[in-house]
Amino acid sequence: MAKKPKFAVGTIVKLKSGGPDMTVREPLIHYTSEEFLGSYSCQWFAGKKSEVDKFPEDSLELVKPEAKGA
Template structure:
């Protein structure tokens, strides 16, 4: 079962920059591998592939609504 979708924003479980899922990139045994892209602080594009177990979906925190 693939838990990520193309274009989804993810982050390594250990931290680091937000990355965009580019494509499924095969499997390492039973673990799917995902190709991701991200920009560094200088705007340089990087790409690498990571096992699914190393990635988390990036979720922005919301602090409620100011509407009454």
């Protein structure tokens, strides 16, 4: 059975090893089989510069939203 992406487009994630919060741009899909490849294209800002790179799902974790009005 094909693996399904754990994170949806727009989900805020970060590397388990640390680093900036990133937004999932897209799960990477094989162009012919259309199966999830186990990695994501993510985007973040380094100062004012937009950065994009690919990361394996196992290296990412969900960023939990902060409680507002605390």
